[in-house]
Amino acid sequence: MLFRNEFYKICSRKILFTGVLLGFLFLAAYFQMSALGSESAYVDGTCLRRTDAIQYNRETARRFAGPMTREKAQAIVDEFGWHINEDELEMSETGDTTPGYYDNSTSRFVTYNLSNIRSNEGTPTALAASENKYTEEMMNGEYEYGYMGGWDDTFREMHMMLLWIVAALVIIACAPVFSEEYAGQTAGILLTTQNGKGKTAAAKILAAFTWAAGIYVLLTLFLVGAFLCFYGTDGLFVSAGLSFPDLITGSVLWNTDSHKPTGIVLLLYLMAGLLSVLVTAAITLFISSVKKSTFSALLWSAAAYLLPAAIYSVFLLGMRVSKVIMLLRLLFNSLPFFLPLHELTSTPVLYRLFGYLFSGCILVSGCVLGCRKYCRYQVGK
Structure with a gap:
């Protein structure tokens, strides 16, 4: 009572x-x-936003799901290229870019976490060198990769x-x-x-x-x-x-x-x-x-x-x-x-x-x- x-x-x-x-x-x-509004992806120059981007990012990440390795990271770069910040892209009023540009959560992950972007004046040219022990640890096959959006x-x-x-x-x-x-x-x-x-x-x-x-x-x-x-x-x-x-x-x-x-x-x-x-x-x-x-x-x-x-x-x-x-x-x-x-x-x-x-x-x-x-x-x- x-x-x-x-x-x-x-x-x-x-x-x-x-x-x-x-x-x-x-x-x-x-x-x-903020959360949904910040989601984006580019498919052959076409900009996807919000739930469309999430769906595309999930489908792309599933293709590379599993242990992250240097070979898998290189395959991602070979297929999609490096991520480029939107303020450095030439975009139309709809947010699209020239055809041929691809970008998704998977390529962004590799660019920001596994490349030499920090030691190359903000422009990645290759996966990080072996002296970066933390990046190398991410590519040794002990970490499970997948779609991380949101979480x-x-x-x-x-x-x-x-x-x-x-x-x-x-x-x-x-x-x-x-x-x-x-x-x-x-x-x-x-x-x-x-x-x-x-x-x-x-x-x-x-x-x-x-x-x-x-x-x-x-x-x-x-x-x-x-x-x-x-x-x-x-x-x-x-x-x-x-x-x-x-x-x-x-x-x-x-x-x-x-x-x-x-x-x-x-x-x-x-x-x-x-x-x-x-x-x-x-x-x-x-x-x-x-x-x-x-x-x-x-x-x-x-x-x-x-x-x-x-x-x-x-x-x-x-x-x-x-x-x-x-x-x-x-x-x-x-x-x-x-x-x-x-x-x-x-x-x-x-x-x-x-x-x-x-x-x-x-x-x-x-x-x-x-x-x-x-x-x-x-x-x-």
């Missing part, structure tokens, strides 16, 4: 319903304009926006949980009831966590469903190191995620996103238990989420590397704003485990301290 009442209290706030609706609309619009940086970008939307909704939902009762002077009365101490606080925290996890899962399912409908499942079976090249630069002794299927790595990434959402809820609940004003709790919670990211980006990244700076970077990267990104970069496993343990400690501490502060409200502590 207590949990149901507290959960209903959160869900009944109109601002949250409006925020969820706006979140859905924003993600749908951005998906249409790479496009999905990461969309999901990061989703996380920011969910974080805002969680802060708005959790900030009033305790502070609203302080402001309305009802906390003292509720704490004297039969279930006042302990059970009421636990019900509030459980309801807040249920709402936070539920809205994250709901929006994530919406996003994943959209990608499945338009991009299919092809990219989920590609080696993660090809979808996210940063994984390959990690030490082999610490990071083996680059050989795993992209779907497995993205699943871990989504689970890390759920943890970051719950940590955000725990921090907000603790602040709510301390502040007597809902507006004050809202501002402090937003600052707790955004300020570490600003400090890290503006100050810590530009400082000379030292043990203290490395420790501070480790701690800041373990906070909700950055936490999920560990799974898509070459972050060592031990580094990631520390981040998850640190976040888990924040989650438990926020709940325990928030519950304790609320239950002792009567005695002015």
Whole structure:
């Protein structure tokens, strides 16, 4: 009964319903304009866009699916040539080029990841030389190639926006949980009831966590469903190191995620996103238990989420590397704003485990301290 009442209290706030609706609309619009809008392919000079380009790219990539090798990469170059940026092409008003030009996601992958484009002033002439160990590793036959459209940086970008939307909704939902009762002077009365101490606080925290996890899962399912409908499942079976090249630069002794299927790595990434959402809820609940004003709790919670990211980006990244700076970077990267990104970069496993343990400690501490502060409200502590 207590949990149901507290959960209903959160869900009944109109601002949250409006925020969820706006979140859905924003993600749908951005998906249409940015994700689908950026898809293109050229077939004999004719420009394909959006879903037509996706279909053509999928069909082309299937022809070269399987272990990526130097011979396969060379065959792709021989058939389609190198990718040329659109601003360097002579295009008609319809976006078409002169006949004979071919370009697709497969040729773009080879151009940007397997050629000597970085050492040849932006114009590729051949596959990368053997001294480029990361590129050579991509062509040694240990990585599964396939259509990666959507399930790479496009999905990461969309999901990061989703996380920011969910974080805002969680802060708005959790900030009033305790502070609203302080402001309305009802906390003292509720704490004297039969279930006042302990059970009421636990019900509030459980309801807040249920709402936070539920809205994250709901929006994530919406996003994943959209990608499945338009991009299919092809990219989920590609080696993660090809979808996210940063994984390959990690030490082999610490990071083996680059050989795993992209779907497995993205699943871990989504689970890390759920943890970051719950940590955000725990921090907000603790602040709510301390502040007597809902507006004050809202501002402090937003600052707790955004300020570490600003400090890290503006100050810590530009400082000379030292043990203290490395420790501070480790701690800041373990906070909700950055936490999920560990799974898509070459972050060592031990580094990631520390981040998850640190976040888990924040989650438990926020709940325990928030519950304790609320239950002792009567005695002015």
